[in-house]
Amino acid sequence: MIIRILGEGQFEVADHTVEVLNTIDSKLQAAVDADDEPGFHHALDELLALVREAGARVADDYLGPSELVLPAAESTLEEVRALLGDEGLIPG
Amino acid sequence: MAGLVKRMSLIFKAKANKALDRAEDPRETLDYSYTKQLELLQKVRRGVADVATSRKRLELQAQQLQQQSDKLDGQARVALSQGREDLAREALTRKSALTQQIADLQTQHVSLQAEEEKLTLASQRLQAKVDAFRTKKETIKATYTAAQAQTQIGEAFSGISEEMGDVGLAIQRAEDKTQSMQARAGAIDELLASGALDDPTGTAKDDIQSELDRMASTSQVESDLAKLKGEIAGAPATQAIEGASTTTQTAPSPATPAEANQQPEASS
Numbered sequence: 001m002i003i004r005i006l007g008e009g010q011f012e013v014a015d016h017t018v019e020v021l022n023t024i025d026s027k028l029q030a031a032v033d034a035d036d037e038p039g040f041h042h043a044l045d046e047l048l049a050l051v052r053e054a055g056a057r058v059a060d061d062y063l064g065p066s067e068l069v070l071p072a073a074e075s076t077l078e079e080v081r082a083l084l085g086d087e088g089l090i091p092g
Numbered sequence: 093m094a095g096l097v098k099r100m101s102l103i104f105k106a107k108a109n110k111a112l113d114r115a116e117d118p119r120e121t122l123d124y125s126y127t128k129q130l131e132l133l134q135k136v137r138r139g140v141a142d143v144a145t146s147r148k149r150l151e152l153q154a155q156q157l158q159q160q161s162d163k164l165d166g167q168a169r170v171a172l173s174q175g176r177e178d179l180a181r182e183a184l185t186r187k188s189a190l191t192q193q194i195a196d197l198q199t200q201h202v203s204l205q206a207e208e209e210k211l212t213l214a215s216q217r218l219q220a221k222v223d224a225f226r227t228k229k230e231t232i233k234a235t236y237t238a239a240q241a242q243t244q245i246g247e248a249f250s251g252i253s254e255e256m257g258d259v260g261l262a263i264q265r266a267e268d269k270t271q272s273m274q275a276r277a278g279a280i281d282e283l284l285a286s287g288a289l290d291d292p293t294g295t296a297k298d299d300i301q302s303e304l305d306r307m308a309s310t311s312q313v314e315s316d317l318a319k320l321k322g323e324i325a326g327a328p329a330t331q332a333i334e335g336a337s338t339t340t341q342t343a344p345s346p347a348t349p350a351e352a353n354q355q356p357e358a359s360s
Binding site: 004006007009021022025026028029032047059060061062063064065066067068069070071072080083084 | 219
């Protein structure tokens, strides 16, 4: 499965990694719901580290879309919330 | 419960699909998108240049503040060597305020540098994708049949649309960062210009320097005075001896002109 980390590019990740990823994703969502900024950063760092380690970089000239899109490293909770809340925030 | 990542991914997909659905002829979509891609490439390159400019400005300011800090350090040394602990303390207090500013600038510099690297990489990725898209676009247009084009275009289009969204966000982040940094840099420029941090060129004198100069000129006056006193105190005795020897030497010379004439030859 191809996953994009915003600001870093696309990674090819094996299916069993995606399962782990889904667990962390739930934590991430819970942190956002609870307005838990430290919890959010912790979960996000964990998520990005997993994808960077387990994933293989996709060639820059690959044209296909990603199955999943992850927030950029160092995103704040507010930035992510804004991305989710308003489609208009994604330019292009 | 859908996770955050899934929701975010759906938003990116929806955005690409919406743009694709708008077009009546898929080939137009390809050309239009390609134009947009080139525009975005320009924009991201400009973004890299802007961040680099801000970074260089920070470097210059940090350099100026450092010079000022070194100067205060030197002043503190001079003041202390002259027994003026109060003045040394004042200079060091000002230096510590500058040290804080410099550390602050350095943190910002690191963050701008990271931003510059990220944007540079983003621009390289986008360039590679735009090139691939152009090739694909021409292939699709050459072999175009409406039925197959729709699916072929969909894949390439969503991919590039996602990349463009990503790069667009990166540019926004970089812009926000450079803007807030420029505001702070402007404040430091004003501070430097107002003389509150003193003139780094050293042409205008601050109060510590004036005090040190005053002390230096006072001690110079004192030592000149002491020298003069010494010269005057020692003068009468030497003058008396010199006067005596001169008179004894010069007195006989007119009487013996031969000797006087021979003297230069003998000495030469």
